Amino acid sequence: MAEEKREFQAEVAKLLEIVVHSLYSNKEIFLRELVSNASDACDKLRYAAQTEAHLTDGDGEYRIRLIPDAAAGTLTIADNGIGMNRDDLVANLGTIAKSGTAEFMSRLSGDAGKDMTLIGQFGVGFYSAFMVADTVRVVTRKAGEEHGWSWESDGKGSFTIAEAAEAPRGATITLTLRDDAREFLETPRLKSIVKRYSDHIAIPVIVTEDGKDETVNSASALWTRSKSDIRAEQYKEFYHHAAHAFDEPWLTIHYKAEGAIEYTGLLFVPGSKPFDIFHPDRKQHLKLYVKRVFITDQAEELLPPYLRFLRGVVDSQDLPLNVSREMLQHNPVLAKIKSGLVKRVLSELKKKAADDEASYAVFWENFGAVLKEGIYEDFERKADILPLCRFRSTATEGWTTLDEAAGRMKDGQDCLYFATGDDLAALKRSPQLEGFLAKGIEVLLLTDPIDEFWVPAVGEWAGKPLKAVTEGGIDLSTIKGDDAAAGSRPEPAAAEAVETLIGALKLTLGDAVKDVRSSDRLTSSAVCLVAESGQMSIHLEKLLKAHRQLDGGQSRVLEINPRHDLIKGLARTVKAKGREAIADMAWLLLDQARIVEGEPPADPVEFARRMAAVMAGGLTA
Ligand code: ADP
Numbered sequence: 001m002a003e004e005k006r007e008f009q010a011e012v013a014k015l016l017e018i019v020v021h022s023l024y025s026n027k028e029i030f031l032r033e034l035v036s037n038a039s040d041a042c043d044k045l046r047y048a049a050q051t052e053a054h055l056t057d058g059d060g061e062y063r064i065r066l067i068p069d070a071a072a073g074t075l076t077i078a079d080n081g082i083g084m085n086r087d088d089l090v091a092n093l094g095t096i097a098k099s100g101t102a103e104f105m106s107r108l109s110g111d112a113g114k115d116m117t118l119i120g121q122f123g124v125g126f127y128s129a130f131m132v133a134d135t136v137r138v139v140t141r142k143a144g145e146e147h148g149w150s151w152e153s154d155g156k157g158s159f160t161i162a163e164a165a166e167a168p169r170g171a172t173i174t175l176t177l178r179d180d181a182r183e184f185l186e187t188p189r190l191k192s193i194v195k196r197y198s199d200h201i202a203i204p205v206i207v208t209e210d211g212k213d214e215t216v217n218s219a220s221a222l223w224t225r226s227k228s229d230i231r232a233e234q235y236k237e238f239y240h241h242a243a244h245a246f247d248e249p250w251l252t253i254h255y256k257a258e259g260a261i262e263y264t265g266l267l268f269v270p271g272s273k274p275f276d277i278f279h280p281d282r283k284q285h286l287k288l289y290v291k292r293v294f295i296t297d298q299a300e301e302l303l304p305p306y307l308r309f310l311r312g313v314v315d316s317q318d319l320p321l322n323v324s325r326e327m328l329q330h331n332p333v334l335a336k337i338k339s340g341l342v343k344r345v346l347s348e349l350k351k352k353a354a355d356d357e358a359s360y361a362v363f364w365e366n367f368g369a370v371l372k373e374g375i376y377e378d379f380e381r382k383a384d385i386l387p388l389c390r391f392r393s394t395a396t397e398g399w400t401t402l403d404e405a406a407g408r409m410k411d412g413q414d415c416l417y418f419a420t421g422d423d424l425a426a427l428k429r430s431p432q433l434e435g436f437l438a439k440g441i442e443v444l445l446l447t448d449p450i451d452e453f454w455v456p457a458v459g460e461w462a463g464k465p466l467k468a469v470t471e472g473g474i475d476l477s478t479i480k481g482d483d484a485a486a487g488s489r490p491e492p493a494a495a496e497a498v499e500t501l502i503g504a505l506k507l508t509l510g511d512a513v514k515d516v517r518s519s520d521r522l523t524s525s526a527v528c529l530v531a532e533s534g535q536m537s538i539h540l541e542k543l544l545k546a547h548r549q550l551d552g553g554q555s556r557v558l559e560i561n562p563r564h565d566l567i568k569g570l571a572r573t574v575k576a577k578g579r580e581a582i583a584d585m586a587w588l589l590l591d592q593a594r595i596v597e598g599e600p601p602a603d604p605v606e607f608a609r610r611m612a613a614v615m616a617g618g619l620t621a
């Protein structure tokens with residue numbers, strides 16, 4: 001078959017341009033990436049050969065070779081792993097298959113400095129070869145297949161693929177080094193890079209010089225070594241390899257579980273938020289090994305989705321080596337490992353939270369919203385997870401806990417109050433909070449979508465019910481608050497005038513409201529909307545509508561502030577002139593309350609007409 005020329009996927013072309021044109025501060029990491037890929041390829045073949053032994057016929061000793069050739073100006077990285085066929089080459093080295101890539105690319109700004117930090121998180125993997133090479137040539141043959149293939153590119157928009165006359169199993173990647181990258185032809189330089197980034201790789205990395213081979217790395221799986229022999233740097237490099245990540249791990253957990261079930265865990269909590277952490281598939285990312293043989297990085301039953309921020313490996317002694325991915329479903333050994341991992345991770349988080357509040361806040365800001373999914377998905381452990389949770393609140397600037405909030409409850413307060421919304425600043429100014437703020441009663445401010453789900457499921461903390469401030473019928477008068485503002489509050493309108501106004505509003509608004517009530521929760525606002533207790537919260541309704549899981553909405557209770565000048569004026573007008581005189585204003589009040597909730601007016605055209613009419617009335621009066 002003749003050579004075929006193909007274009008890179010648009011995202012790859014863009015990435016390559018950035019990689020080549022922005023000076024990467026440390027170019028040497030290309031070697032880490034290529035060695036990491038070679039090691040993954042060997043791992044994959046080792047797993048496949050468990051069930052198809054013939055795949056490794058004639059060559060069962062895995063190794064990665066680095067061959068500098070000063071005369072030709074090339075550096076070759078050769079492995080005898082799984083290799084790639086034609087389709088693999090097109091898919092793996094022509095596109096980026098990672099979920100969320102398109103969205104990620106759209107965040108690139110064109111500003112090289114900023115983009116490089118972003119790409120650092122994303123990882124350029126194979127494409128980093130173009131930081132040091134003018135051309136990259138891959139010759140490869142997939143294990144078990146007869147024909148080999150070659151792939152070649154100068155990284156400028158296209159690549160060519162052709163059948164290779166001769167190709168050993170695995171992948172051989174030859175870089176024609178750029179003039180400014182000839183340092184990577186020097187053996188000592190290569191050795192030190194391998195030592196630095198790839199020592200933890202479990203497969204020998206061999207540098208060949210003058211026909212002589214030298215194994216440069218320790219070639220034993222890092223997690224099998226004893227903790228005291230491992231330096232922080234080595235953990236970090238292993239994290240980079242295992243997680244395909246480039247940041248510092250926030251937490252490293254390395255332990256050996258002994259007893260009924262034996263396994264080793266080397267787990268990391270990343271120091272920054274992976275860009276796809278909220279991808280709907282909610283996949284976990286730990287790699288599963290059995291007696292040092294890589295099995296899969298897709299063992300969904302190894303870890304619950306709410307710990308999907310963890311990276312690293314779990315190596316089991318108790319699963320059979322030839323375990324198939326299907327056998328991992330509903331596997332009792334895996335279930336026990338999972339419960340051991342969850343327990344361990346939660347207890348390590350607890351320690352971190354107790355030891356270093358500031359550092360824990362970093363974790364919480366990255367992954368709190370994920371961890372909170374566990375409160376209602378892993379209901380049995382909610383008592384372990386809830387104390388790990390941190391909240392924004394009207395009582396403090398920073399983060400707080402449920403226990404702390406419970407400790408600040410006022411005399412006569414029998415619930416912990418919370419408000420939900422999608423924006424902290426807007427939430428703090430919400431009219432529903434006015435009465436609470438005036439009395440100094442604490443309200444927890446919940447801004448993650450997940451809060452709408454776990455709070456009703458949990459219902460209470462330490463015997464204190466969790467109650468939404470938007471619930472109707474909250475009576476703050478029985479709570480002894482700070483009452484700084486209470487003395488200066490204006491007198492309410494007369495009860496009977498308020499009753500008449502409420503009657504008029506109900507008649508005018510009809511089914512658009514569930515009820516109209518006078519309320520003490522407002523201080524500076526005239527009205528607000530609240531949910532009947534047991535009704536879906538306004539914020540949840542908005543979330544569901546945004547995800548098209550709900551059309552229409554329920555009507556709400558309109559609460560009015562009898563101390564507000566506008567309400568007093570309306571009450572007088574109704575009494576003097578009857579209901580018709582305030583019809584437009586009644587609808588405007590409802591729309592205003594909707595707008596404050598972040599919802600559009602029920603009928604924008606009518607809203608504008610009424611607004612104009614009322615304004616015109618104000619001018620002529
Ligand atoms: P990642 O390693 O994060 O998947 P890379 O850009 O490093 O991303 O590599 C892309 C893909 O190309 C790999 O997932 C793998 O399928 C394939 N690949 C890269 N190098 C090799 C290799 N030496 N042998 C076999 N496949 C490889």
Ligand code: MG
Binds near residue numbers: 037125
């Ligand atoms: Mg890679």
